[in-house]
Amino acid sequence: MASSSRGVQTALQVVLAIAILALTYFLYESITAPYEAVERQKELTEMTRERMDEVRSAMIEHNRREGRFITTLDSLVMWLNTDSMMVAAGDSIFGAGFAPDSLPFSPRTGNRFELAVVDTTRTATYRLDDPDSDDFIGTLTGDVTQLNAASWE
Numbered sequence: 001m002a003s004s005s006r007g008v009q010t011a012l013q014v015v016l017a018i019a020i021l022a023l024t025y026f027l028y029e030s031i032t033a034p035y036e037a038v039e040r041q042k043e044l045t046e047m048t049r050e051r052m053d054e055v056r057s058a059m060i061e062h063n064r065r066e067g068r069f070i071t072t073l074d075s076l077v078m079w080l081n082t083d084s085m086m087v088a089a090g091d092s093i094f095g096a097g098f099a100p101d102s103l104p105f106s107p108r109t110g111n112r113f114e115l116a117v118v119d120t121t122r123t124a125t126y127r128l129d130d131p132d133s134d135d136f137i138g139t140l141t142g143d144v145t146q147l148n149a150a151s152w153e
Helices: 002-066 073-082 084-094
Strands: 114-118 125-129 136-138
Touching: 002 073, 002 084, 002 125, 002 136, 073 084
Parallel strands: none
Antiparallel strands: 114 125, 125 136
């Protein structure tokens, strides 16, 4: 009778050990999964802002060289792909591995950035918006102090 009692006690200890391990795993997952999701969102936000900075740099360069802001992102990509100086200097201006064709798209969702240009006032302005967040660069109000300012800076 004592041996069957020890067998039950051992079986109960094994069951409890397995339950403890399972609960430990679920606790670990419940803590790390939300943290990883937040970290991934931060990473995507940073990548999107970097891409928007690249668009800003290209817009500034086009304005500097041509004397006007380009009005569409497709035209900006075409200019970056065909202008010999930009093709040669693309990696030094935008960083190694720069791909102009990906410029109009948000890394967050793949949606296109929205670009609006106002060139009917004394000073032309533009505004680049990320459709998936509240991030933007520039202004449409004509306030030249906000011309190339980013909402997150």
